Amino acid sequence: MTGGDAPLPIRLVSRNAGSGTREVFQRRVLGENEPVHSSLDCEHRDDPRAKVTRCELDSTEQVLEAVARIPGAVGYGELRASGTVKGLHRVAIGGRDADVDELGTSDHPYREIEYAYTWGEPPAGSLAASFLTYLTRGAGQDVVRVHGHLPCATPKGLRVCGEE
Known part of the structure; x- marks a missing residue:
């Protein structure tokens, strides 16, 4: 999901290291670990050497709310949860939109x-x-x-x- 409409530097709003949502995203979508954690507030880069501004939050709800609030932010969460927060825009992965009605037939990679x-x-x-x-x-x-x-x-x- 992405938030806001302004094309600003990417801010990755992520789940914490113990999150199953994060583990599935890394394994099935990224194929590798996410960039290092570089922000405490999701808006300002605390580590000037980091290539992206990336923060970690404790819940899907916190991630989605931050993505909706911060222009240019991207994040991930469960499909159903994303429909409850205004200001989010779903992003297709590999040209495939996630659709609950297609879960049994879709080859969408972000599922578990x-x-x-x-x-x-x-x-x-x-x-x-x-x-x-x-x-x-x-x-x-x-x-x-x-x-x-x-x-x-x-x-x-x-x-x-x-x-x-």
Whole structure:
């Protein structure tokens, strides 16, 4: 996403190092690590040797709000979250726009599978077993879709999830 309309020097608004969103962006889109962190406020370069102004924030919401507020800023976040902040402009990657309705058929590179892990098979009737059933066979699939994701336990989802 980009913010503002003025063509200013690039300011990269990024997630912190422990972020799964950042890890997916680096691996699937950049193919390498992001440039070094060079700004505490996302607007001013604190390290004059840095080639770009880059800051790290703790949440997708903070990233999107900063990108919308700072002219010339670029950042990344989950598709669904980007639609809630005014002033953002989505950027195509490799000529492909991200589209929730095309998640099962698109080759858009910025996507990832979310996993649920358990310690062994949860006992039948347990809260963990019930939750996993809810996600894979129940109304939880609708909740997953509403939040802009594709459940793996669907025909389209199996194609995407089976690739990993």
